[in-house]
Amino acid sequence: MTAMKEKDSARKETLRVVMGEFGRTGSKVLSDEDVVKILKKLAKSEAETLEMSGGEAAESAFIRIIEGYLPKMASEAEVRTWISQHIDFAKYKHKMQAMREIMGHFGADADGSMVRRILESMD
Secondary structure, three states: OOOOOOOHHHHHHHHHHHHHHHHHHHOOOOOOHHHHHHHHHHHHHHHHHHHHOOOOHHHHHHHHHHHHOOOOOOOHHHHHHHHHHHHHHHHOOHHHHHHHHHHHHHHHOOOEEEEEEEEHOOO
């Protein structure tokens, strides 16, 4: 309603797409996790579409609006700090095996590709 009153057509159209996706689930009640999954799927789909067409995902108003509704992701510094304080690499044959424990702690709040990059860069 706010987007319509403020004549914010980008937000209004984005929210219509999101509401349409919610309606396709077949469930009248969605958990927070389900909502986050749907929003992430929409943002990822838009980013992939823009990549294929040669556009920049960072410039997409659609993605920017959707990300505004997603929970704050853990920063690279936060992940590095947690790893240094909680992970003992001596108990793993390969440092990438710690990924399960790290992602278990952060869950959907950390990007798996970022965690992988961090682990690859650690000595």
